[in-house]
Amino acid sequence: MNFLEERIASDGQVRAGNILKVDSFLNHQLDVELLDKIGKTFYKKYKDKGINKVLTVEASGIAIACMTAQYFHVPVVFAKKAKSKNLDGDLYTSVVHSFTYDKDYNVTLAKKFLSSEDKVLLVDDFLAVGKAMNGLIDICNQAGATVAGIGIAIEKGFQDGGSRLRGAGYDVTSLAIVDAMDEEKGLTFRDQG
Amino acid sequence: MNFLEERIASDGQVRAGNILKVDSFLNHQLDVELLDKIGKTFYKKYKDKGINKVLTVEASGIAIACMTAQYFHVPVVFAKKAKSKNLDGDLYTSVVHSFTYDKDYNVTLAKKFLSSEDKVLLVDDFLAVGKAMNGLIDICNQAGATVAGIGIAIEKGFQDGGSRLRGAGYDVTSLAIVDAMDEEKGLTFRDQG
Incomplete structure (x- = not known):
């Protein structure tokens, strides 16, 4: 197991409805040293791709994006989930369906x-159906803009x-792929070699 | 002017309704090197206070909180603005009024x-009425928990x-204090010595 799989195995919690709670280190309380390691891993993978921006969606993607962007020495841009009064001028907009909130x-x-x-690296904490x-x-x-890679925790x-994105030709790096999860049997990670 | 005041003076935009747009470096696009400098400044100020957590509110506080927490080698915890399905168990809740969205x-x-x-450092990108x-x-x-300090960009x-918080005895550090802003006359920063 890599560092993230080990952390998920020790501190993640499997809940009914395919919920994997990692709120003690990834999306409520944030272990910045772990996030830094995630960012460093994405950098090693994509450092020769000419990336000039790291792109994510608020809120929980922001932390990983910042840690990653530090290695690339490029800015983060995060998409916003609601139209803000302070977002004026021309906007790109895309409609996303949230399964968490239906x-x-x-x-x-x-x-x-x-x-x-722009050549961008897209990052996020979770990838499920990929909306x-x-x-x-x-x-x-x-x-x-060119999508040079996709980095997922x-x-x-x-x-x-994930399989749809890879099938469409995107270069996706997921540090931990959970192939099965069960409240009693726990987690099965995909062997990525 | 310090590094943040200089950046606001060069890239910030004053809009009607006392809106100061800093979306090119602080809250839509993020200049991670600038955020790192902000975090380092908060660390210098509060490093001897025994801080063991950096606390903020999603979304735009997360980036500054992460950069700051890297220096302290402590976790970030960010409060969430909506009750998430994935937030179970006992919760602290506080009602906040947003002037931006009324x-x-x-x-x-x-x-x-x-x-x-816990001894916490509270951080955020903006402080206005302080809600x-x-x-x-x-x-x-x-x-x-003990509030050991408050760091504001x-x-x-x-x-x-800010004056209410200082009056209540909190140790507030604001890297840039805008005392007046005008679409034509521009920005006036408070001289903090």
């Missing part, structure tokens, strides 16, 4: 922060977001 | 992440959040 929401990003000149990630890709397509491998 | 919202924090053992910060302080009071000094 509703649609918009992700928006100011056009001035993404263009066809949020597809929203980010949609925004990149609208901007004409935890992929739920029993849902199809 | 509505009340709850900030919540899982009780397991804050207790009377979000008061929500965080309320949560700390509920937990019996930009304080709107013409609103009373």
Whole structure:
């Protein structure tokens, strides 16, 4: 097991409804040293891709994005989940369905922060069915920006977001892929060699 | 002017309604090197206070909190603005009024992440009337946690959040205090020596 799989195995909690709680280190309380290691791993993988921006969606993606961007020495841009009064000017917008909340929401990003000149690394804490990630890709397509890679902390491998993205040709790195989870039997990680 | 005041003066934009747009480096696109400098400054100020957690509110506080926590080698805990399905167990809750959106919202924090053992540094990107910060302080009071300091990137000094907090005895560090802003005359920063 790698460092993230070990941490999930020791501190993650499996709950009914395929919920994997990692709130003690990844999305409520944040272990910044762990996040830094995640960022460093993404950097090692994508450092030669000419990436000039790290893109994510608020809120829990922001921490991983910042740690990753420190290694690349590039800015983070995060898409927002609600139209803010302070977001003016032209916006890219994509509609995302949240299974957690069972509703649609918009992700928006100011056009001035993404263009066809950009080569971006997309990052997020979780990838399951991939709705949020597809929203980010949609925004990149609208901007004409190049998606140079996708870095995910935890992929739920029993849902199809990851396989769809790889099938569409995206270079996806998931540090931990959970292929099965059960409240009693625990977690099964995919062997990624 | 310090590094943040210089950046605000060069890249910030004053809009009608006392809106200071800093979305090109602080809360939509994030300049991680600038955020790192902000975090380092908070560390220099509060490093001898025995701080064991950095506390903030999602979403834009997360980036500053992570950069700050890296220096302290402590975790970040961020309060959430909506009750999430994935936030179970006992929660601290405080009601916050947003002037930007003119509505009340709850900030919540899982009780397991804050207790009377904790000495926390509260951080946020903006301090104006201080509603979000008061929500965080309320949560700390509920937990019996000690507020060892408050680190703010930009304080709107013409609103009373900062003076109220200082008057109540909190040790507030605002890297840039904007005492006046005008679409034509620009920004006036408070001389902090």
